[in-house]
Amino acid sequence: MTRFVPAVAFVAMVALFAVMMLSDRNPKEINSVLIGRTVPDFALPTLDGGTAGDAVLKARGKPVLVNFFASWCVPCRAEHQTLMDLAARGDLVMVGIAYKDRPGDTRAFLDELGNPFEVVLRDETGDVAIEFGVSGAPETFLIDRDGTIRYRHWGPMVGDTIAQRLAPELEALGLP
Amino acid sequence: MIGELGHAALILTLMLALMGATVPHWAIARGDARWMAQGRALAVAQFLLVVTAFAALTEAFIVSDFSLRVVAANSHTLKPLLYKITGVWGNHEGSLLLWVLILTLFSALVAVFGANLPTRLRTRVLAVQSALVVGFLLFILLTSNPFERLAVAPLEGNGLNPLLQDIGLALHPPMLYLGYVGLSIAFSFAVAALIDGDVTPAWARWVRPWTLLAWLFLTGGIALGAGWAYYELGWGGWWFWDPVENASFMPWLAATALLHSAIVMEKRDALKSWTVLLALVAFAFSLLGTFLVRSGVLTSVHAFATDPERGLFILAFLALVIGGSLILYGMRAEALAPGGLFQTVSREGALVLNNILLASYVGAVLLGTLYPLILEAVNGDQISVGPPFFNFATTLLMMPLLVALMAGPLLSWKRAKLGRALAVLAPFVVTALLIAGLLFWARAGGAVMTLVGLALGFGLLAAVIGETRPAQGRWLKALARRRRAQWGMTLAHGGLAVLVLGITISEAWTTEVLTTLSEGEGVAVGPYRFELVEIAPKAGKNYSAVAAHIRVMEEGAVVADLWPEDRSYANPVTQTSEAGIAARAQSDLYAVIGEQVADGRWSVRLYNKPFVAGLWWGAALMVLGGLVSLSDRRLRVAAPARPKKPAAQPQGAVS
Structure with missing residues (x-):
């Protein structure tokens, strides 16, 4: 029966491919290792001249949504309405982190499209983005009431992704 | 109209291929010689029709017929003519058409030049080839039709990725496809032999030249791809163990193993089922490569x-x-009883060892490529298997292979004395080891593996030269008497030695400096001084660039001028880096210009990469070896056997 070993091994390989292709996955998307961990420590200047750190993301009484965005990023523009809608719910603390962006450009961007954020931090060097394992803007993190990262959204939050991916995560945190 | 002509030609090919895949089997069953002969005509007709379709698509690209979806998506009127043409296969649909073109080309070659094959075998082979054509044509016509029209033709096309506008990359896919698809012949021979349950030593002799031809193209294609990565990507590397690189490497390894096991099968009637399996597996890896590139199952x-x-x-x-x-x-392998016997220490034994090591190597590369996928399927973890694993596997398995390769060609068939081979080799290998040691010492050492690599590279080179020396009589005379197949072996093995040296030396002794420079400033890179002479904007035909002039000096004398560029293409918006490279025999001087940092300084990446040339020379020697071997009368298709000369065979002859 050893003669059939190549055939059997091959069938197993094809099955593997079939399973992976039929599953709804994007091979470019990488799971964040931060899921289930506490927010990393950091301190950044805010857009209105102050300083803020990881404290704004922790123990706020409500879950926190952190969005890495930039005025130069076209997909950020596309997902901005989603952020505005999420802010309008009122049950989330919205925090924006302007990623590798000049403060003037960030302000103009938010003036034009509206500002969904309670506070906007400036990560001009991208150092904090590295702490969060962000590969590019936009990326969004959902943090629970204890300051633990629950969900990472890769790329713009547009179309079906909100209903399919973000909504269940919000529900898990007890939000409708 | 031309597009519809191409489309019609493909549909017609599909019909002929359906006929070609079925009728010959029926004709064989009935013993109908006339219908069996039709297979050849069908193969040639399929080829001519696909040529028509391919020409139609090429014409559409040349005249920028944007009513074809593929042309609109991948071409642009401003593109130089050469890249309009190479754009034909720079996309999914066109590259599949190229694949079928080459598939039918090989069928036609077997039909025309396969006169020395038994009719029954040739008929079966062509029928299997036709079945493959059916599959690929269905794929093209059902999911990837290159002749699909747009309702409204745009005025301008979407251009082509500027990274792909490079002559190396333009030639890389066709070359690789000739290799991938060429292996289909070995596959068809294997299937044909399995259907009839009739695998003879002569089968190995027929399969070998076709495999060699495919192997040649595969070697050239992989080398071109590595060269493109080295010159165009600007990372200073030439091989990244990317899944798709592995996908081209695995059929190469399998084909290399097949070339060697076919020798044993032809000589000794042994390793039959193994050789047949290799013929199947080599083409399986080709198809796997196609699948990996087009399915998106792995990131690449x-x-x-x-x-x-x-x-x-x-x-x-x-x-x-x-x-x-x-x-x-x-079902059939049981029937392939092994024939002749041989001792472990013999040429056959050495070739078996070669096969065991190559097969393990293919297994390791396959495992490394698929492991991330397996793990993700099992528990959702995402990992990537990087160079450390592959480099470890390569080192582990290639060291014994190279050692065996030194002695292998000196062993006689059937039963050999290892001592005699070693006695012949000793003076050569000792000299080589001395050279390796001296070079290592002169460069002030390094990792132990560097010394091992040098010893293996120089040792193999010396052994290859030593093998050509006759046991008695004049060396020159023996060289003149060597057959081309033997020269082919010598050149290919020598090429491998040069390749090993190129890899070892360039990996071990590359100096890399990452720094920022302002105009007029310089920095030391190994024994050289790189100076940023000038940096200026530059306008190209379809791009704008920041062009730097970097002068390389050694002890005050100018060695080379490098012109790296950072290009921005407008359509589509893409940033590419053109490395400035001075390719020299002893070392490549390599410069990449990066971004301007705040204070008017420019980030630069500078390399002194010794003996990268060894990579290209090594690959070129291997290809040359394959060509020379292919030109041997004995292997040439349909060539009558030369009468045997009574002259004494020089030691270490191939047969």
Whole structure:
């Protein structure tokens, strides 16, 4: 029966491919290792001249949504309405982190499209983005009431992704 | 109209291929010689029709017929003519058409030049080839039709990725495809032999030249790809163990193993079922490569626009063709009783060792490529298997292979004395080891593996030269008497030695400096001083660039001027880096210009890479070896055997 070993091994390989292709996955998307961990420590200047750190993301009484965005990023523009809608719910603390962006450009961007954020931090060097394992803007993190990262959204939050991916995560945190 | 002509030609080919895949089997069953002969005509007709379709698509690209979806998506009127033409296969649909073109070309070659094959075998081979054509044409016509029209033709096309506008990359896919698809012949021979349950030593002799031809193209294609990565990507590297690179490397390894095991089969009537399996597996790896590039199942720099429907189609095709052939193998392999015997220490034994090591190596590369996928399927973890694993596997398995390769060609057939081979080799290998040691010492050492690599490289080179020396008589005379097949072996093995030296030396002694420079400033890189002379904007035909002039000096004398560029293309918006490279025999001087940092300084990446040339020379020697071997009368298709000369065979002859 050893003669059939190549055939059997091959069938197993094809099955593997079939399973992976039929599953709804994007091979470019990488799971964040931060899921289930506490927010990393950091301190950044805010857009209105102050300083803020990881404290704004922790123990706020409500879950926190952190969005890495930039005025130069076209997909950020596309997902901005989603952020505005999420802010309008009122049950989330919205925090924006302007990623590798000049403060003037960030302000103009938010003036034009509206500002969904309670506070906007400036990560001009991208150092904090590295702490969060962000590969590019936009990326969004959902943090629970204890300051633990629950969900990472890769790329713009547009179309079906909100209903399919973000909504269940919000529900898990007890939000409708 | 031209587009519709091409489309019609493909549909007609499909019909002929359906006929070609079925009728010959029926004709063989009935013993109908006239219908059996039709297979040849059908193969040639398929080829001519696909040539027509390919010409039609090429014409559409040349005249920028944007009513064809493929042309609109991938071409642009401003593109130079050469890249309009190479754009034909720079996309999913066109590259598949190229694949079928080459497939039918090989069928036609067997039909025309396969006169020395037994009619029954040739008929079966052509029928299997036709079945493959059916599969690929269905794929093209159902999911990836290059002749699909747009309702409204745009005025301008979407251009082509400027990274792909490079002559190396323009030639890389056709070359690689000639290799991939060339292996289909070995596959068809294997399936044909399995259907009839008749595998003879002569089968190995017929299969070998076709495999060698495919191997040649595969070697050249992989080398071109590595060269493109080295010159165009600007990372200073030439091989990244990317899944798709592995996908081209695995059929190469399998084909290399097949070339060697076929020798044993032809000589000794042994390793029959193994050789047949290798012929199946080599082509399976070719198809796997196609699947990986087009299905999006693995992330890769090579991935075409992915589409699950297409991916599933190829997977189904792969399952049918390879799964079917492997099951057929399972049913028939029992009947392939091993023939002649040989001792462990013999030429055959050395070739078996070669096969064991190459097969393990293919297994390791396959495992490394698929492991991330397996792990993700099992528990959702995402990992990537990087160079450390592959480099470890390469070192582990290639060290014994290279050692065996030194002695192997000196062993006589059937039964050999290792001591005699070693006695012949000793003076050569000792000299080589001295050279390796001296060079290592002169460069102030380094890792132990560097010394091992040098010893293996120089040792193999010396052994290859030593092998040509006759046991008695004049060396020159023996050289003149060597047959081309033997020269082929010598050149290919010598090429491997040069390749090993190129890899070892360039990996071990590369100096890399990452720094910022302002105009007029310089920095030391190894023994050289790189100076940023000038940096200026530059306007190209379809791009704008920041061009630097970097002067390289050694002890005050100018060695080379490098002109790296950072290019911005407008259509589509893409940033590419053109490395400035001075390729020299002893070392490549390599400069990449990066971004301007705040204070008017420019970030630069500078390398002194010793003996990178060894990579290209090594690959070129291997290809040359293959060509010379292919030109041997004995292997040439349809060539009458030369009468045997009574002259004494020089030691270490191939047969």
